[in-house]
Amino acid sequence: MAYKCPTCGKVWPDTPDLARHIFGTGDQAHKEWVNSKGYNFIELLLIQTMEPGNKGYKALADLLEKEAEKVE
Amino acid sequence: MTKFNVINTPIHNVDGIAKVTGRAVYTFDVNLPHMLHGKILRSPYPHAKILNIDTSQAEALTGVKAVVTGKDTLGVKQGIWRRYKELCDEEILARDKVRYIGEPVAAVAAVDEDTAEEALDLIEVEYEPLSAVFEPLEAIKEGAPLLHENAERNINVTRHIEWGDVDEAFKEADYVREDWFRCSSQAHVCMETHCAVADYTPEGKLTVWTSSQSHYYIKVLLSDVLGLKENDIRVISRYTGGGFGSKFELDSAQFCSSVLSMKLCRPVKIVLSREEEFMATKRRTPMFYYLRSGVKKDGTFLAKEARVFTEGGAYTAMGATALYLTGFFQSFPYIWPSYRYDGYRVYTNTAPTSAMRGFGAPQATFCAETQIDLIAEELGVDRIDIRRKNAMYAGYEVPGQATIQSCGLSECLDRVEEWIKDRGKLPPHHGIGIAAYGFMSGGIFNWFNTPYAFSSAVIQLNVDGKVDLFIGSQDMGQGSNTTMSMICAEELGVRVEDIRLHMGDTDKCPVDLGAWGSRETLMQGNAVKMAAADAKKQILEYAAAKMSPNIVYDLEIKDRWVHLIARPERGLSYFDVVKEAIRGKEGQPIVARGHYTPHRKGMISPAYSFGVQAVEAGVDPETGKVTLKNCVTAHDCGQVINPLGVQGQLEGAIAMAAGYGFTEDLPMDEGKILNPNLVDYKILRTTEMPETTVMEVETYEPEGPFGAKEAGEGLTNPTAGALANAVFQATGTSIKELPITPEKVLNALREKNKEEKK
Amino acid sequence: MEKQLLRITVNSEYHELYIKPKKLLVEILRDELGLAGTKRGCNTGACHVCTVILNGKTIKSCSVLAMQADGAEVRTVEGLASGAELTPLQKSFLDHGAYQCGFCTSGMLLSATALLAENSKPTVEQIKEGIHGNLCRCTGYNSIIRAVEAVAEGKYEEGSK
Numbered sequence: 001m002a003y004k005c006p007t008c009g010k011v012w013p014d015t016p017d018l019a020r021h022i023f024g025t026g027d028q029a030h031k032e033w034v035n036s037k038g039y040n041f042i043e044l045l046l047i048q049t050m051e052p053g054n055k056g057y058k059a060l061a062d063l064l065e066k067e068a069e070k071v072e
Numbered sequence: 073m074t075k076f077n078v079i080n081t082p083i084h085n086v087d088g089i090a091k092v093t094g095r096a097v098y099t100f101d102v103n104l105p106h107m108l109h110g111k112i113l114r115s116p117y118p119h120a121k122i123l124n125i126d127t128s129q130a131e132a133l134t135g136v137k138a139v140v141t142g143k144d145t146l147g148v149k150q151g152i153w154r155r156y157k158e159l160c161d162e163e164i165l166a167r168d169k170v171r172y173i174g175e176p177v178a179a180v181a182a183v184d185e186d187t188a189e190e191a192l193d194l195i196e197v198e199y200e201p202l203s204a205v206f207e208p209l210e211a212i213k214e215g216a217p218l219l220h221e222n223a224e225r226n227i228n229v230t231r232h233i234e235w236g237d238v239d240e241a242f243k244e245a246d247y248v249r250e251d252w253f254r255c256s257s258q259a260h261v262c263m264e265t266h267c268a269v270a271d272y273t274p275e276g277k278l279t280v281w282t283s284s285q286s287h288y289y290i291k292v293l294l295s296d297v298l299g300l301k302e303n304d305i306r307v308i309s310r311y312t313g314g315g316f317g318s319k320f321e322l323d324s325a326q327f328c329s330s331v332l333s334m335k336l337c338r339p340v341k342i343v344l345s346r347e348e349e350f351m352a353t354k355r356r357t358p359m360f361y362y363l364r365s366g367v368k369k370d371g372t373f374l375a376k377e378a379r380v381f382t383e384g385g386a387y388t389a390m391g392a393t394a395l396y397l398t399g400f401f402q403s404f405p406y407i408w409p410s411y412r413y414d415g416y417r418v419y420t421n422t423a424p425t426s427a428m429r430g431f432g433a434p435q436a437t438f439c440a441e442t443q444i445d446l447i448a449e450e451l452g453v454d455r456i457d458i459r460r461k462n463a464m465y466a467g468y469e470v471p472g473q474a475t476i477q478s479c480g481l482s483e484c485l486d487r488v489e490e491w492i493k494d495r496g497k498l499p500p501h502h503g504i505g506i507a508a509y510g511f512m513s514g515g516i517f518n519w520f521n522t523p524y525a526f527s528s529a530v531i532q533l534n535v536d537g538k539v540d541l542f543i544g545s546q547d548m549g550q551g552s553n554t555t556m557s558m559i560c561a562e563e564l565g566v567r568v569e570d571i572r573l574h575m576g577d578t579d580k581c582p583v584d585l586g587a588w589g590s591r592e593t594l595m596q597g598n599a600v601k602m603a604a605a606d607a608k609k610q611i612l613e614y615a616a617a618k619m620s621p622n623i624v625y626d627l628e629i630k631d632r633w634v635h636l637i638a639r640p641e642r643g644l645s646y647f648d649v650v651k652e653a654i655r656g657k658e659g660q661p662i663v664a665r666g667h668y669t670p671h672r673k674g675m676i677s678p679a680y681s682f683g684v685q686a687v688e689a690g691v692d693p694e695t696g697k698v699t700l701k702n703c704v705t706a707h708d709c710g711q712v713i714n715p716l717g718v719q720g721q722l723e724g725a726i727a728m729a730a731g732y733g734f735t736e737d738l739p740m741d742e743g744k745i746l747n748p749n750l751v752d753y754k755i756l757r758t759t760e761m762p763e764t765t766v767m768e769v770e771t772y773e774p775e776g777p778f779g780a781k782e783a784g785e786g787l788t789n790p791t792a793g794a795l796a797n798a799v800f801q802a803t804g805t806s807i808k809e810l811p812i813t814p815e816k817v818l819n820a821l822r823e824k825n826k827e828e829k830k
Numbered sequence: 831m832e833k834q835l836l837r838i839t840v841n842s843e844y845h846e847l848y849i850k851p852k853k854l855l856v857e858i859l860r861d862e863l864g865l866a867g868t869k870r871g872c873n874t875g876a877c878h879v880c881t882v883i884l885n886g887k888t889i890k891s892c893s894v895l896a897m898q899a900d901g902a903e904v905r906t907v908e909g910l911a912s913g914a915e916l917t918p919l920q921k922s923f924l925d926h927g928a929y930q931c932g933f934c935t936s937g938m939l940l941s942a943t944a945l946l947a948e949n950s951k952p953t954v955e956q957i958k959e960g961i962h963g964n965l966c967r968c969t970g971y972n973s974i975i976r977a978v979e980a981v982a983e984g985k986y987e988e989g990s991k
Contacts, residue, residue: 085929090932091929092916093911094868094908094935103861260967263871263967314933314968345873346877549930716926717927719973720970723969723971723972758962758975759959763972
């Protein structure tokens with residue numbers, strides 16, 4: 001099982017890796033996808049660093065678990 | 073050991089005679105017929121809109137041949153992260169807006185430098201100043217002035233690294249420690265400032281002499297911004313007067329001289345002044361570091377969490393790489409079963425920050441090593457034991473990131489421990505601090521988007537046995553020309569003086585990505601070794617035919633003697649064999665090629681160097697002044713290729729890294745650097761240099777040429793941390809902000825005294 | 831501004847040339863006489879990269895007007911070796927790897943040459959003091975100090991190598 005980036009189509013082994021890819025790329029297209037799902041890309045990033053417990057990444061990974069296309 | 077004839081023997085640098093007789097011609101010395109001199113006008117504002125630029129008065133000045141602004145360019149936003157368009161954000165000649173003090177806005181070409189300088193005063197730029205922001209922690213706040221439209225909250229890039237279950241591991245920790253650190257900036261201070269001579273001719277070809285660490289990169293980046301084909305541009309210069317990470321991105325001298333030359337079809341030379349060098353070229357990345365570490369009572373490392381905000385300055389530059397590498401090397405050279413890193417690079421209205429020797433790792437090492445000493449002190453564990461207990465070893469896999477194939481770290485710790493014991497009792501107010509480090513041997517990443525092999529080499533053997541070696545790597549003083557000549561001579565079985573080295577010319581030499589990230593010894597070295605092996609094979613085919621040995625015998629060449637390995641006395645002269653081999657090839661010289669690109673070597677690098685450094689420092693309790701006494705380094709760079717070169721790299725790294733630790737800084741006021749000269753910016757001088765001792769711990773790196781790996785850049789990593797720990801040992805106070813100035817030491821001592829009185 | 835006559839002996843060669851009086855010595859050496867071995871690192875006299883020997887004393891050639899050297903004898907890096915025969919210091923620099931990028935090397939050699947001419951047996955401390963003004967960003971100085979020390983110890987005397 002793997003997950004496909006809803007923006008650029010790159011495939012990743014799990015949703016934390018996919019979340020890392022989306023935050024790390026951070027370009028307009030990826031930002032807009034996250035924002036279009038009712039989240040705020042920048043807020044998620046800032047939560048990640050301002051609060052303990054990996055919250056920003058977990059939130060994005062949870063979203064991707066629901067939204068990202070799964071590939072075999 | 074008679075294993076090698078050339079490698080690990082003391083050999084003069086192949087450029088040595090040229091350098092000690094003043095014959096070496098640097099870009100700074102290039103003068104062409106009909107050449108003009110250029111100067112660059114720079115922004116006095118940290119953040120402003122450009123409303124209008126009036127160049128008419130400057131153009132009217134006698135002797136001025138051209139004035140260009142951003143409007144005379146294609147307006148391409150360029151950057152070294154070419155695969156990621158949004159990270160290409162710098163125009164070099166700004167058209168609409170300036171984002172730091174020193175950003176170029178116009179350039180002049182005139183008959184001499186004085187006239188060009190005079191013309192700068194006649195250019196009228198109408199600015200609309202904008203509010204500016206200088207600190208990353210301010211710049212991410214809501215409502216802070218935005219530098220780039222698409223970068224909300226001024227966040228430029230972020231990086232996240234994670235392995236293991238960090239939150240669970242912290243729960244198991246007996247002791248958790250949190251610290252904040254602040255790492256300062258640093259200027260490269262190459263003795264040859266950035267400079268270029270661009271010569272565009274009516275045939276549509278551009279030649280650029282320039283002081284660079286990667287002629288290939290400069291060629292491609294120029295092609296991006298000038299609209300010329302890559303191979304209509306030739307970048308040359310054999311000698312580069314220092315680089316240290318500052319000379320592999322496109323700079324204002326290269327760009328402006330090219331734009332002016334294309335307009336005039338005349339050669340244009342631009343040399344940056346020392347002040348421009350300080351104010352407007354890139355610099356080491358300042359970092360705000362938060363570290364939280366969880367360990368067991370006995371000092372076993374369990375979990376580490378690191379967060380970094382870096383002061384990015386106005387543009388991306390190489391900052392994205394520094395951001396990743398500081399996070400990766402924050403875990404080095406130890407085994408952290410679980411680790412999490414969040415790095416944020418934030419745009420600010422300051423000169424862009426980028427690559428500098430160590431590339432994010434000196435900052436990481438300073439913080440990590442300082443904290444480890446504090447943890448050891450708190451737990452009552454020996455500071456060498458805690459490092460030994462958690463040290464990386466050959467075969468260790470950094471989860472998801474890298475595999476360590478060779479590692480002499482434990483032995484390095486043993487050697488430094490012995491030295492400390494032998495040193496015995498120290499004078500009062502002295503302390504010995506230690507720091508351990510690891511570093512990469514060239515990066516695997518290809519954000520530059522090159523379609524070429526990372527390194528290539530070509531060899532031609534001529535009828536007299538002389539070897540023409542063509543390489544793309546650049547020697548900026550680190551000695552790669554000598555290293556490559558030695559590798560070639562060893563593999564081919566000749567002497568260094570038999571080799572004619574060709575480099576520093578993109579028209580004649582194959583591609584190499586350049587001298588940065590400690591690439592050359594391993595990557596260019598592997599390419600050279602492969603080419604030399606190919607050439608040797610071609611010679612040995614002829615030798616075998618001629619000697620017709622028993623088929624079970626192997627042939628080899630050593631010191632110009634082609635012989636049977638098992639019967640070294642049976643052989644032929646290398647020179648005779650080459651002559652006849654060429655005859656046998658219908659008169660064609662023997663040509664051989666080699667190349668190297670890392671494959672399946674993880675995320676970062678094919679190999680890692682390691683080392684441990686001990687710094688003995690004295691602290692004057694009255695003034696807070698720190699004096700370096702000794703600096704002892706146990707060093708694993710795999711197989712040493714050039715011992716004289718390694719020693720030079722080590723001592724040079726100590727000078728630069730100690731400067732970072734306690735004398736060098738770039739203080740600013742509203743984005744303006746306050747000490748842009750060599751009097752107020754203090755690099756180390758002879759009298760401040762400590763005694764240096766190097767202890768080589770030899771390992772064999774399977775991925776490196778003859779077992780070699782990085783030596784020189786990684787050595788910049790430990791010194792600031794070791795120095796901080798020496799101050800801690802001498803005074804009992806830990807300084808968490810670089811540089812460690814007398815003022816900070818005194819303040820810390822006062823604080824400590826107050827605490828003790830309570 | 832009217833040009834003035836400069837009479838100068840550089841590396842035992844006598845020159846007469848008309849120059850603008852505000853020209854610096856380093857500019858004349860490099861641009862008029864083609865002696866590009868003398869480099870410039872800062873133009874403010876802070877780095878000593880442009881060091882040459884003027885009437886036996888080291889000076890920073892970026893901080894001296896060429897006209898101030900009128901009638902003087904100047905020695906630059908080009909005047910050290912005689913043909914292929916390097917000076918003991920040059921040989922020692924090679925053996926000790928006392929240079930890397932090479933940009934400060936000319937100035938460093940001239941400072942060390944002047945130091946040894948004044949005091950043929952300097953201590954390590956005196957060597958450090960003697961080249962204290964010369965900045966080098968590559969070597970960390972210790973190899974340079976060892977190179978000068980070796981010459982002072984007589985290791986490069988005629989016939990010793």
